[in-house]
Amino acid sequence: MALEDYRNDMEGCSRCSSCKWVPYNQIKSWRFAKNCPSVVRHNFHSYSGSGRMITGHSILLGRSELNDDVADMIYKCQMCGACDAACKVYRDDIDLTEVLLELRAHCVESGSLIVEHMMMLDALKAEDNVMGEPKAKRGEWAEGLAAKDINTETAEVMFHAGCRYSYDEELRPTVRGAVQMMLAAGVDVGIAGKEESCCGARIYELGYRGEAANYADDLVSRVKASGAKTLVTPCSDGYAALKFLYPRMGKDLGCEVMHVSQFLGRLVDEGRLRPRNEVPLSVTWHDPCHLGRMGEPFLGDWAGDKLERPMSMKRAGKKGVYDAPRDVLASIPGVELIEMERIREYSWCCGAGGGVYEAYPEFAVWAARERLDEAAATGAEALVTACPWCERVFRDAAAESGSSLEIYDLADILLKSL
Ligand code: SF4
Ligand code: SF4
Structure with a gap:
């Protein structure tokens, strides 16, 4: 195009x-x-x-x-x-x-x-992650977990942690907790550890399409070799890439793609995870853009004239993941959900996406502070979401503003209840 x-x-x-x-x-x-x-x-x-x-x-x-x-x-x-x-x-x-x-x-x-984006691309090419961290340390977040190594074994479910969760030490407990819950529920789950690479989502959005396609090819071949029937990611950016960008680029993963909020929700629905412990907390839910309106599935190429492409095949935001995380929150005893004013496909962005966090961090934190203000206006004690980029910038903004809101990932709250 x-x-x-x-x-x-x-x-x-x-x-x-x-x-x-x-x-x-x-x-x-x-x-x-x-x-x-x-x-x-x-x-x-x-x-x-x-x-x-x-x-x-x-x-x-x-x-x-x-x-x-x-x-x-x-x-x-x-x-x-x-x-x-x-x-x-x-x-x-x-x-x-x-x-x-x-x-x-x-x-x-x-x-x-943009200079900062070029630096990110250079770091990505050198270390296969957008954080510029050593590739050899990528699997450290999972040390001691009983997840399979999909480089040497097959697994029913492959868990792709993504760049930020792999390296952000403050956020690593979230993905460890998510995998621990999957293992406790008897899921046959494997990870690529230090062999995991970036999914390519961020650089696609920056316009580096050729490089993004290379990373997509790498992940597709890894998933196929693992034999996984389901690919689960806790990263909303990654989810949108797997659900929309990959099929649009013609990259067929050949398996079901789920965000971890959906997968954990399935385990709760099946009775394989039973939230029993009271978590007395009023929360508000932030819909990550790339889990919601940008996370709609790709519905195929349209052979007709572009202007005739039916509305049902366009990304309009309604078919994103909105209910699964809310249903998980509703399953946890003691949790009260109070919605913000801008929700679902009309949510306000956390501020971190599209390369803004890397190139214009002050602008990213400003946008996050706006969302924290909206969350605080609900009277909730905590802001819960399900994306490492959102959580990172919300934590940065809360530290800067002195906000008393607690910031959680959905998996953190669910883990408290088990
Ligand atoms: S909503 Fe914005 S992009 Fe759409 S027609 Fe109006 S001005 Fe143009
Ligand atoms: S930041 Fe503004 S212009 Fe950019 S995608 Fe979001 S709403 Fe559209």
Whole structure:
């Protein structure tokens, strides 16, 4: 694909600015009515979904130059999909997220690169992870666990921890806990340990499609060699890649793909995990963008004219994972869920996505603080989510702001109840 393939989307934008807001019939207060961290933070139309489409159109027609300032504006976006979900309430002929992805790919092709992203790519090429940590340490999070080594044995379920959970020492207990619960439930689970590599999700969103495809090939071959019938990941970014980007790139994993919140929910439903212990806690749930609206399954290529592609085959956010984590919370005695105002496909992003955490950390933490304010307004004691990138930036923001909200992963809360 190329920018030219999205000419109709860009020219079709009516500049109504609905992509900057939670859909009007979903708004509960002025305070939490906006949906785009980028345009709220920078307060200039170019930083909205619509503004980026106008910029892309201008570049396509040769009216604008793709210089460093324009690239900077293009990348100050979390790729959260909120603009797209809002636009699709009113329009069925614009695929906004696709335009944003194409714009980034165009930046890479044109050599308009962000230094921090280039550094991340270099680190990835050297160590196979976006954290720039030594590859040899990747499996340390699982030391002492009785999970199988899928490099030498087959397993029914393969657990792909992802880059951040593998290296972020504060978050490692979450994935250890998730695997411990799977083992306790009798699941035949294996991991790749230090041989696990990045899934390629982050660099795809940065526009480095060729490199992302290479990492996808690596994971596909590893899954196939493991014999796994189900691939489980605790990372929401990874989940969206496996569920949407891989099939779209033509990479067939040949197995069921589940986020760990879904898999643990299945174990609870089957009675293989029984939450018995009281966890007296009022919580609010943050829908990670890449588990929710960006985590919709890819529904196949459309052979007809792009403008005729049926709405049911477009990413509009409704088919993301929203109920499974809420059902797990509901199964835990003592837990009370109090919803925020912006939820499900209209959630406010944590701030960390799309390469923002790496290149513009202050902007990422600002967006996370906005979400913490919304969470605190519910009166809940804790914010619970299921994505290492969300948890990392929420913890950073809470430390900076002095927020008293406790931050948990869903697996942490479930483990307390067993
Ligand atoms: S992208 Fe969609 S919602 Fe935004 S201004 Fe254009 S038509 Fe309106
Ligand atoms: S993807 Fe998110 S941050 Fe980027 S323009 Fe859309 S709503 Fe704003």
